[in-house]
Amino acid sequence: MSLPVALFAVVATVTAVSALGVVLAANVVRMAVWLLFTLIGVSLLYFLLGAEFTAAAQLMVYVGGTLVLVVFGVMLTASGPLRELRTKPAQLVVGGVLGAVLFGLLVVVSFRIGTPSTASEGELPGPAPLGLSFLGFTETSPEGTLSGVPAGQVVPRTPVAYLLPFEIVSVHLLVVLVGAAYLARAKRRVKP
Amino acid sequence: MNELGLQPFLILSAFLFSCGVVCIATKRNAIGVLMGVELLLNASNLNLVAFARFKPGFALDGQVFALLVIVLAAAEVAVALAIILNFYNNHATVDVDAADSLRD
Numbered sequence: 001m002s003l004p005v006a007l008f009a010v011v012a013t014v015t016a017v018s019a020l021g022v023v024l025a026a027n028v029v030r031m032a033v034w035l036l037f038t039l040i041g042v043s044l045l046y047f048l049l050g051a052e053f054t055a056a057a058q059l060m061v062y063v064g065g066t067l068v069l070v071v072f073g074v075m076l077t078a079s080g081p082l083r084e085l086r087t088k089p090a091q092l093v094v095g096g097v098l099g100a101v102l103f104g105l106l107v108v109v110s111f112r113i114g115t116p117s118t119a120s121e122g123e124l125p126g127p128a129p130l131g132l133s134f135l136g137f138t139e140t141s142p143e144g145t146l147s148g149v150p151a152g153q154v155v156p157r158t159p160v161a162y163l164l165p166f167e168i169v170s171v172h173l174l175v176v177l178v179g180a181a182y183l184a185r186a187k188r189r190v191k192p
Numbered sequence: 193m194n195e196l197g198l199q200p201f202l203i204l205s206a207f208l209f210s211c212g213v214v215c216i217a218t219k220r221n222a223i224g225v226l227m228g229v230e231l232l233l234n235a236s237n238l239n240l241v242a243f244a245r246f247k248p249g250f251a252l253d254g255q256v257f258a259l260l261v262i263v264l265a266a267a268e269v270a271v272a273l274a275i276i277l278n279f280y281n282n283h284a285t286v287d288v289d290a291a292d293s294l295r296d
Contacts, residue, residue: 004196012204019211019231028221035227038208042234045201049245054258058237061262066230066269073223073273077286085220085287092218099214106206110199124244124251130259133252162256169263176267183274187281 007048015041023099026084028074032067039063053127136163201242208235222276222286226269233265 018041021034039062046055208231215228237258244254280286 002195008196008200012200016204016207019208022227022231023211023215023218028223031224031227035230038231039234042208042238045204045238046241048196049201049241051241051244051255051258054241054255054262057259057262061266062230062234066266069266069269069273070223070226070230073226073276076277077223077280085224087218087220095214095218098217099210102213103206103210106209107203110202110206113198113202124255129252130255133256161252165256165260169260173263173267176271180270180274183271184277 004048008045011041011044011048015045026086028078028083032071032074035070036063036067039067050124053130133161134163134166136161198242198246201238205235205238205242208232208238220287220289222279222288222291223273225288226272226276229268229272230265233261237261 015038018034018037022031022038025031025034039058043055043058043063046052046058212228212231212235215231216225219225219228240254240258240261244251244258247254276286279291283290
């Protein structure tokens with residue numbers, strides 16, 4: 001058993017167990033802690049896949065930002081009986097059966113995909129090509145043919161790689177910040 | 193089994209996805225539902241990065257999509273928490289079963 005396989009076994013077990021903990025925990029605070037371990041496990045899996053920048057972004061944005069927001073939400077709303085809202089057992093059974101069926105379906109589908117033969121060839125690009133592609137300096141034409149296009153036809157593709165999604169996401173973040181601040185603002189009392 | 197292939201990542205991602213779906217379907221706390229959404233997004237992200245590693249010609253795209261999903265998830269959580277806080281201020285509960293005022 002090689003080192004990557006052993007590391008994957010350990011990290012995948014931790015991730016799966018803590019994901020199960022998120023589902024099974026009744027207390028919101030415990031759910032947040034289980035979710036923390038799941039997010040860290042997924043980030044370790046990114047490191048294992050060789051995507052260092054994505055793993056670092058996952059650690060910083062998800063674990064450092066998103067989860068802190070969620071914990072703040074838990075702190076502001078979990079008071080007394082709201083901390084543990086029990087689900088009815090019948091609903092749990094129906095949801096569990098649904099989840100198991102979905103898991104089986106996804107496993108069957110993923111076994112039908114088959115491992116690509118060029119597993120050793122893939123070396124993920126580091127932060128520099130990623131940044132250049134976000135700024136539109138890298139040409140990103142996939143080698144394969146696009147589905148639905150006849151074989152001989154040349155598909156015109158712009159060389160500006162991911163500049164437009166990058167700009168859309170940045171404007172979207174600005175709009176979301178303004179919207180969230182507006183939604184969650186403290187209501188002023190109107191003086192009579 | 194000496195080589196780490198694509199399948200183990202896909203199966204783990206499927207497990208995370210199922211956990212997220214069950215979490216969304218069964219949790220009564222609105223923040224619990226939000227955590228289920230986080231699980232779903234992480235599962236799809238893991239799929240994207242795994243395909244970026246193992247599919248030739250997809251190395252850049254998979255990572256870029258994963259980064260965009262991470263950023264959009266952060267934005268989504270901010271808005272969802274603002275809505276949940278508003279709901280808590282108005283109804284003094286975070287039980288999603290209590291959010292049925294549109295029914296009447």
